Amino acid sequence: MSLPPGLSFASPAPGWARALADFDVRAFGRDAWPFEQWVQELASRRSVYIAIVREGGIAAVPEIVAAGGVGLGPEAEVLTVAVARKERGRGLGGALLDELLARARNGGAEDVFLEVRSRDPIAQKLYSGRGFAAVGLRKGYYSDDDALVMRLSMGEAS
Template identity: 40%
Template sequence: MSFSLRDLLLHDVPAVAQLEVELFPVDAWPLEMFLAEVSQTETRRYLLAESESEGRLVGYAGVMCIDATADIQTIGVLPGFEGRGIGTAMLTELLAEARHRGAAEVLLEVRADNPRAQNLYTLTGFEHIHTRRKYYRDGVDAWVMRLIL
């Protein structure tokens, strides 16, 4: 399957918010939060992944960069499209953006019960540096991971 990445624009936010509810039902960001995030281009960049054959949204991701620290805000890929390099491509683009903006390190939180995402981050060079107990609304811990650029 081929896919393309592009910047997430304000008119894309409703579709992304719907996908967010599907992917993260317990911790979904509300539409207003996405609108606020996408509007802050001086410190943030959000991407969309689109299936070229189906012409539909299959993933999205975002990074926030403030001074020397970047934070991966979110990465989501539709379950039927996982394992095809979409998450890796989006993460690679966000890391390039962090470097471009002068970040020295990148942080993220990932659910302790999400080994697929943990593996993606570990293979990219992130290290598990801390655990936030009961971070998510359903009581699941979050791993804090860091990559030194």
């Protein structure tokens, strides 16, 4: 899927850690990753992060409207997917997920796992629409919810 006009994919540099941490707080509240974790994640060679940003402007870090990451390897893991509240419903989550899955496939993934809130049918529909299936439950994974563990076999992905 192509992105709406005025938006583009970007590979966040380590200097984006503060902006991503702030974005994460707006998206996930108390379940957001702390700044220090974003610093570590952006420096890691075992994972890839992608942002959807608003084009234009002159800031060193453009406006982030969505962000996600995937840990690489034979058993890859979608680490995070978030879309700004005001941008939801435009297909950005699906476009971001598709890009993350392509990176996982290119990184040799045979299976991709993720956790999603057990009470988030919208996110679950996004993932199941891409071929993910529920394989487990992690009680108390989030501060206020359980996590549904989902798996996608790359051999079965369309």
